[in-house]
Amino acid sequence: MAKVRIGLIGVGNISKLHAQGYALAPNAELFAVCDVNEERVQERKAAWGATKAYTNYHDLLDDSDVDAVEIITPHHLHAQIGLDALAAGKHVSMQKPMATTMAECDQLISASNASDQMFRTFENFQYYPPLVRAKELLDSGSIGEPLSMRIKTTIGTKQGWEIPYERWSWRFDPEKGGGGRIMLDYGSHVFAIAQFFMGDVEKVFSWISHQTIQHGWKIDSPAVVIWKYKDAAKYGSFEVIQSDEILVQSDHVPEDEWFEITGSRGFIWVNRCSSRLLDAPPVVMYRDGVTTNYSDMDTNWESTFIAGCNEFADCILAGRQARLTAEEGAKIVQMCRGIEQSARESREVLLDARVE
Ligand SMILES: NC(=O)c1ccc[n+]([C@@H]2O[C@H](COP(=O)([O-])OP(=O)(O)OC[C@H]3O[C@@H](n4cnc5c(N)ncnc54)[C@H](O)[C@@H]3O)[C@@H](O)[C@H]2O)c1
Structure with missing residues (x-):
């Protein structure tokens, strides 16, 4: 071939x-x-x-x-x-x-x-160059032992792709979308990154509110999710808000996200990803009193x-x-499902037990 x-x-x-x-x-x-x-x-x-x-x-x-x-x-x-x-x-x-x-x-x-x-x-x-650089810094021990990860997502007002109604509407149909627009459709990205950086997740807890947006669509936001990694006392969190008053400059969907990884010696921030919300260096590291900015990389989301x-x-x-292998892909779906179940039942959910 x-x-x-x-x-x-x-x-x-x-x-x-x-x-x-x-x-x-x-x-x-x-x-x-x-x-x-x-x-x-x-x-x-x-x-x-x-x-x-x-x-x-x-x-x-x-x-x-x-x-x-x-x-x-x-x-x-x-x-x-x-x-x-x-x-x-x-x-x-x-x-x-x-x-x-x-x-x-x-x-x-x-x-x-x-x-x-x-x-x-x-x-x-996973292919976004600033996230790739952050992972390299983390894996090389630049901030010491990884301790926690925070992910923040903002969905703002439209200044991105004009997406025809029928191309977006299936995401809000439980039959076709298969779950929440945020927790399954979008969450598949950030929960993949959570696992890519720090490994398998043992358990999750979440609060998910629902709001009605344009066309009467129900969106699973605002929400806060926390999780514990399998590997020792390491934790992660994800917060999402939607506000039509926030302008998210984007060539695609008007949502953006940023990441903070804490290690035993410092921090790494990835300040933007799928859009152009924060005008800050794409990767910043703090260690031993020194802040280092990394800008020498492609930040075009399409490069992914x-x-x-x-x-x-x-x-x-x-x-x-x-x-990702099939097993790795399934762990992400499992995390999304566990998060949805936690909000429904107001309790922490262990991911070892299958969550449909
Ligand atoms: N960042 C990302 O990686 C990213 C971004 C957006 C969408 N996606 C994923 O891409 C997929 C499609 O999303 P989209 O936004 O392009 O949706 P879309 O609705 O624009 O496109 C889906 C296409 O599938 C076609 N289709 C439906 N049934 C079909 C069938 N039986 N056989 C062949 N074609 C069929 C539809 O006619 C449509 O053209 C989803 O899985 C979504 O999660 C990923």
Whole structure:
């Protein structure tokens, strides 16, 4: 295989960044596109120079010229398409969240273990250069022993993508979105980062309020979540607020997030991620009375998709596993579910016990 021939299943809003990512990946060719919306799929095929266009994903899976698929549909379709793709002998890159229930996650883990093909959950924040730099600093012992992690998210007023109503509305439909817009859809990113930095989570506690926003959509915000890592007395927290009075400058969704990692000798801050809220150096470290700013890195959020698409193709060619494995993807869904359950039942939830 000279280049990995990729098929995109679901070519809605975010697929534009995957298309860009695969166009720039030296080891990949964006070969086929599929969407139930015929007009959209034909328009994407022409714009992206793909060879084939399908309106039924089974036909794309039957195409022996397709080596690997990127599944970018609404959440309730993830598991079935993923299982069908593995059964058809395709490598699979699955958009977060990997699935909407733990039973589906288990099915994907089994199918992935039984398959010679690679399955990965694609969570893009892990490729964001400031977060990558912060993780390198942490792992090299720059702030000593990791002790805690704080994550803060602000959803503000619109100054980002114009997202058509029907492309956003499925996220607020429990059947299609599979859970809270924040805790599952968005939370899959920040809870992946929480685990990426400091390991597996033992238990969670949360308060989640719900507010009604435009179109009568119910959003699971404001909310506060705390967790304890499995590894000793290490803790994390996540706070989210939505306010239409806060301007979030963004080329995408008007939400941004920042991170604070505390170590035994100091702190690391990552001051912005998916948008441009705080005008501060992207990474700052404090240690031994000295504050160091790090600005020598790409802060374009779209670079996360380029890196993630690149890694998928490179790993297929090299016979390596790309992040995240099916098991790692399932741990993130488990954390989201545990957090939702904690708020519902006003108690801490242990993640070892399966939470549906
Ligand atoms: N930062 C990120 O990584 C990020 C950002 C946004 C969305 N996403 C993920 O990407 C996925 C899609 O989100 P979106 O915002 O692009 O949604 P979207 O609604 O814009 O796109 C989904 C597309 O899937 C198509 N579709 C529906 N059923 C299909 C089927 N059976 N076969 C083929 N196509 C089908 C729809 O017609 C639509 O074009 C979700 O999993 C979401 O969580 C990830």
